Every structure is written in C-alpha cells, then in structure tokens.
Amino acid sequence: MSNAVSILNGASSNGAVKITEAGLRGMITLRGDLSSTALKDAVKSVVGLTPPSERKVKSGKGGGVAWMSSDELLLLVDYDKADATVAKLSKALAGEHHMVVNVSDARAVFLIEGQGAREVLAKGAPVDLSPEAFGAGDLRRSRIGQLAAAFWMTEDESFELVCFRSVGAFMFDWLSNAAREGSLPEFL
Amino acid sequence: MLMLKCPNCGVTAEETEFAPGGEAHLTRYSSGSEDQAFTDYLFARKNPRGVHFERWRHAFGCGKWFHAARCTATLEVFGTYTAQTSTPPDDIIAAIKAKRPEWEGFK
Numbered sequence: 135m136s137n138a139v140s141i142l143n144g145a146s147s148n149g150a151v152k153i154t155e156a157g158l159r160g161m162i163t164l165r166g167d168l169s170s171t172a173l174k175d176a177v178k179s180v181v182g183l184t185p186p187s188e189r190k191v192k193s194g195k196g197g198g199v200a201w202m203s204s205d206e207l208l209l210l211v212d213y214d215k216a217d218a219t220v221a222k223l224s225k226a227l228a229g230e231h232h233m234v235v236n237v238s239d240a241r242a243v244f245l246i247e248g249q250g251a252r253e254v255l256a257k258g259a260p261v262d263l264s265p266e267a268f269g270a271g272d273l274r275r276s277r278i279g280q281l282a283a284a285f286w287m288t289e290d291e292s293f294e295l296v297c298f299r300s301v302g303a304f305m306f307d308w309l310s311n312a313a314r315e316g317s318l319p320e321f322l
Numbered sequence: 323m324l325m326l327k328c329p330n331c332g333v334t335a336e337e338t339e340f341a342p343g344g345e346a347h348l349t350r351y352s353s354g355s356e357d358q359a360f361t362d363y364l365f366a367r368k369n370p371r372g373v374h375f376e377r378w379r380h381a382f383g384c385g386k387w388f389h390a391a392r393c394t395a396t397l398e399v400f401g402t403y404t405a406q407t408s409t410p411p412d413d414i415i416a417a418i419k420a421k422r423p424e425w426e427g428f429k
Contacts, residue, residue: 188332203384204330260336275331276339277382 138213141242141302149313151250155306156243160197160216161296162209164223166232176226180219181209191273191286200273200286208284208296213238242302244309246285247292250318255285255293257312279308326378329402330386343377346389347408347428371395373418373425375410378402391418 142155166173168185177185182196185207191200198210211219216236223234246254252263258278262268273286278295281304285295297305324337333339344367351363368374374394379387387405391414392398400421401414410428418425 203386206384260338274333275383276335282382 138239141299142306145306147306147310147313149310150315150318151246151248151254151313153254153306153309153313154245154247155302156245156294158213159238159241159243160211160213160219160236161238161241161243162211162216162220162223163202163235163237164207164209164232165205165234166227166230168205168207170230172227172230173232176223177207177209179226180222181211186271186273189273190271192271193288200284202275202284240299241296242299242305244295244297244305245292246295246309246313247290249291250313251291251293253318254309254313255295258308259283259285278305281305281308324392324397324399326390326399327402328380328383328386329388329404330380331384333380333383335380335383339380339382341379341381343379343387346375346377347410373400373422375428377405393422 138158140155140157144155144157146152146154164177174184177183177199181194181199183192183194183199185199186192186201189201192198193210197212200208200210202208209219216238220234220236227234255278256263259276261274261276268274268287270287270289273284275284277283281297281301283295283297283305285293287293325334326337326340327334348363351359372393372395374392376390376392377387378390379385388402389405389407389410390402391400391410398421400418403411403414415428
C-alpha cells in the first residue's frame with residue numbers, strides 16, 4: 135500500500151500564534167436529509183454523536199461531526215478508519231437518499247493555537263470572531279483571504295481549520311504570515 | 323457593501339462571501355418558443371433604479387442559492403428568501419411596501 139502523507143507533513147510555525155498542519159485526519163462528507171432518523175442513527179453508530187445543530191461542531195472519543203450546510207455533515211475520524219466508516223455508513227443508509235465519500239486526502243487541516251488565535255483568523259475572514267459572537271463548538275464556513283475554508287473553535291480557545299488540500303501550502307503561508315510575531319493588535 | 327442573511331444557514335455575511343446570480347424570477351423560454359421571447363429571456367433585464375429581486379449564492383458558506391430583494395439605488399436590503407419559489411413571498415412584498423409606498427409592485 136502506498137504511504138499516505140498530508141500536504142505539509144505536519145509542518146508548524148511559531149509566531150505570536152502557533153500554526154500547525156495537523157497531519158493525516160480522516161474526513162468523510164455525508165450529504166442527505168439531516169432530519170431523517172436513519173441518518174441520525176447512522177452518524178451516531180460511527181462517531182457516537184448525533185448531528186449538531188446549525189453551524190455547530192461536536193467532538194467526542196469516537197471522532198467528531200461538523201455541520202457544513204443544511205444537507206451536509208463532515209465526519210471527523212481517524213485516518214485509518216475512514217474507509218471502513220464509509221462502508222459502514224453506506225450499509226446503514228442503504229435505501230436512503232444520501233452520499234458518503236472519504237475526502238481525507240482532498241483536505242488539509244490546520245490548528246491555530248494560542249492567545250490571539252481569534253485575531254489571526256479575523257485578519258482574513260469576514261466573520262465576527264469576538265468572544266460574544268463566536269465560542270467553543272461554533273463553526274463557520276467562510277473564506278480566509280481568498281481561500282474557502284471551514285473553521286471551528288475547540289474548548290481551549292484554539293481553532294481547527296479545514297481547506298482544500300490543493301491550496302494547503304498557500305493556506306499555511308497565509309496563516310503563518312498573519313500570525314507573525316508583533317503583527318497582532320496591542321490590546322491583546 | 324451589501325450585508326445579506328443567507329436563509330439556508332442563517333449567517334449574516336458581507337457581500338464578498340456571496341456570488342451574485344443576476345435577476346431573479348425569470349421565465350425560461352427555450353426551444354419551441356417565439357424568437358422574441360427567447361431573446362428577451364436571454365438578454366433583456368429590468369435593470370431598475372429601485373426595488374430589485376436578485377439571485378445570490380452563498381459561495382464561501384453553505385453553497386446554497388437564495389433570493390434577495392434590495393434597492394439598487396441605496397443598497398438597502400428588504401429581505402432574503404428561499405430559492406424554491408417563482409414569486410416573492412408576501413412578507414417580503416409587505417416589507418418593501420412599508421419602506422417604498424410608491425413602489426408599483428412585483429412585475
């Protein structure tokens with residue numbers, strides 16, 4: 135079997151805020167009727183979580199599940215388990231109108247950690263990232279500079295960001311530059 | 323800069339997150355129709371100064387299409403609504419009437 139590698143093989147940059155390419159992550163796109171019981175049960179059976187409400191993300195021991203649009207979820211699992219999870223979902227949803235695809239190798243994941251993570255993302259995304267408007271478990275699909283991306287906040291005030299693998303290197307450069315030492319506002 | 327609320331995902335975002343889709347509620351004339359009707363469908367647009375109905379897509383967000391009613395002169399947005407309709411809903415019409423009493427109505 136070929137040796138899978140992520141876009142930047144776990145590169146990281148230590149500026150005012152730490153940017154890390156997260157390495158291999160299992161990601162599965164699941165589209166269908168999010169209100170259907172069969173779909174909810176199928177998601178629960180593979181990641182142990184029910185689908186989150188609008189613009190939210192849930193994570194637990196078995197993985198995570200992110201709301202991407204009114205008919206789309208992104209399931210976050212271990213890289214090795216992605217194909218088996220897809221097979222399991224397909225079986226559970228047989229007969230339901232749905233689509234399930236392993237997109238692990240088509241996406242890049244970045245971690246934005248440290249005080250000021252909000253400021254780094256706010257430089258590129260037209261999103262209100264103030265603590266009142268955006269908290270842990272909130273997810274937003276938007277853009278960073280000119281790149282489409284989805285990001286969400288974890289419990290410890292850091293962010294995880296997903297974008298297309300093809301623009302992963304540029305995304306890393308963009309985020310690293312935005313997180314450069316001395317480039318964040320003084321009031322932090 | 324326009325601020326639009328996507329009715330599909332509930333996000334209020336600025337214009338750069340959306341892609342414009344031109345005038346809304348067009349009747350599609352295709353093969354078998356009168357040449358004039360087909361030409362008008364392809365090329366003739368209202369281009370009004372004032373109330374306008376448009377299609378937009380939440381390109382960087384949920385990716386879904388929706389409709390917006392806005393004023394082309396002031397950029398005021400009267401409301402956004404589902405793409406699964408061929409005429410503006412009553413509440414949007416009422417919102418426009420409340421702010422533009424002189425508006426002659428849809429179509």
